[in-house]
Amino acid sequence: MLARSCLRPARTLNGLRNAAVNVSKRAASTSSGAEASPARLNIAAIASTTLAAGSLAWYYHLYGPVAFASAPAEEGLHATHYPWVHEQFFKTFDHQALRRGFQVYREVCASCHSLSRVPYRALVGTVLTVDEAKALAEENEYPDEPDEQGEIPMRPGKLADYIPAPYKNDEAARFANNGALPPDLSLIVKARHGGCDYIFSLLTGYPEEPPAGVTVAPGMNFNPYFPGTGIAMARVLYDGLVEYEDGTPASTSQMAKDVVEFLNWAAEPEMDERKKMGMKVLVATSALWALSVWVKRYKWAWLKSRKLAYDPPAETKVRR
Amino acid sequence: MSLANSIYSTLFRKNYTMLATVFAAGFAWEIGFNSTMDKIWDSNNRGRQWKDIRHKYVEGGDDEE
Numbered sequence: 001m002l003a004r005s006c007l008r009p010a011r012t013l014n015g016l017r018n019a020a021v022n023v024s025k026r027a028a029s030t031s032s033g034a035e036a037s038p039a040r041l042n043i044a045a046i047a048s049t050t051l052a053a054g055s056l057a058w059y060y061h062l063y064g065p066v067a068f069a070s071a072p073a074e075e076g077l078h079a080t081h082y083p084w085v086h087e088q089f090f091k092t093f094d095h096q097a098l099r100r101g102f103q104v105y106r107e108v109c110a111s112c113h114s115l116s117r118v119p120y121r122a123l124v125g126t127v128l129t130v131d132e133a134k135a136l137a138e139e140n141e142y143p144d145e146p147d148e149q150g151e152i153p154m155r156p157g158k159l160a161d162y163i164p165a166p167y168k169n170d171e172a173a174r175f176a177n178n179g180a181l182p183p184d185l186s187l188i189v190k191a192r193h194g195g196c197d198y199i200f201s202l203l204t205g206y207p208e209e210p211p212a213g214v215t216v217a218p219g220m221n222f223n224p225y226f227p228g229t230g231i232a233m234a235r236v237l238y239d240g241l242v243e244y245e246d247g248t249p250a251s252t253s254q255m256a257k258d259v260v261e262f263l264n265w266a267a268e269p270e271m272d273e274r275k276k277m278g279m280k281v282l283v284a285t286s287a288l289w290a291l292s293v294w295v296k297r298y299k300w301a302w303l304k305s306r307k308l309a310y311d312p313p314a315e316t317k318v319r320r
Numbered sequence: 321m322s323l324a325n326s327i328y329s330t331l332f333r334k335n336y337t338m339l340a341t342v343f344a345a346g347f348a349w350e351i352g353f354n355s356t357m358d359k360i361w362d363s364n365n366r367g368r369q370w371k372d373i374r375h376k377y378v379e380g381g382d383d384e385e
Contacts (some may be wrong), residue, residue: 090361095370125370129377272369280357 101262
């Protein structure tokens with residue numbers, strides 16, 4: 001078996017060589033009539049190869065290299081890749097972490113960032129019980145239907161209401177934050193290159209002080225992961241900032257990890273269900289695929305296993 | 321009569337029994353497949369899903385959600 005497969009390439013090479021010889025013979029005989037000398041043929045081959053390689057090189061020189069318009073600092077430092085368990089193919093979110101992350105969002109980020117696409121009802125059965133979510137919704141007031149005088153009274157929130165934004169509008173948000181708009185966090189994990197890794201790196205990546213030689217604009221903070229390195233959000237997470245109800249030590253990285261996982265849930269609330277469905281689809285399609293392979297072999301068996309034999313006619317029956 | 325033959329003559333010979341068999345088998349298969357897959361999923365994600373931690377937060381064990 002081994003010997004046979006080793007021999008095969010040699011044979012194909014032979015075939016190629018024969019073909020090449022045939023072609024050059026034919027070309028020589030049709031074009032000039034007289035046999036071209038090998039030296040002229042060699043020169044022609046070298047010249048055309050040089051031309052081809054040269055034009056390739058020239059084309060690559062013109063269009064090949066990617067132009068980087070900005071310096072590495074303007075691109076931001078590449079976020080480290082962390083082994084997020086919830087990013088594995090068949091793993092759900094860790095809902096205990098989601099619950100802690102929601103607590104971090106509520107106690108820290110919510111004073112600046114809105115989470116406008118998440119209603120209280122989405123939290124039920126994910127991070128909160130119904131009663132907890134109802135109680136939380138009732139802490140805020142929302143405009144009710146107009147009364148008989150056309151006035152719009154306020155009513156306590158319900159499960160169907162969305163988590164309120166910290167500011168009335170973007171202008172107010174900018175005004176309160178030195179002109180920088182804290183982006184809505186509902187889809188931020190999907191909206192940033194690097195996703196979870198980037199946001200985790202951003203939240204935990206503030207150095208004690210900017211490196212020597214870096215100028216930071218007034219009101220800005222140095223963060224190597226933020227494109228441009230000057231970010232309007234100061235470091236917000238410090239060890240022990242929140243007190244987790246499940247007793248997890250609230251270190252900076254623990255809080256960052258939890259809030260990032262929570263924001264990933266906010267951006268992809270369907271993930272658990274989607275992955276479960278994906279697993280079922282993979283199982284069902286691989287079973288069907290195996291079945292189809294079996295059926296094919298079954299149906300082709302007679303063709304693949306037949307034997308062709310040459311049965312020469314008997315000597316006496318050959319016509320001369 | 322072999323098993324295959326008896327299956328054929330009782331279930332697949334008449335068109336309406338064949339249809340009924342196919343529908344019922346599809347129904348049963350779906351239920352079995354889904355519940356097996358859900359069990360595998362839940363054991364692969366033990367402790368991570370809300371239903372695994374919910375009991376810590378509901379008060380008095382009332383089962384309204």
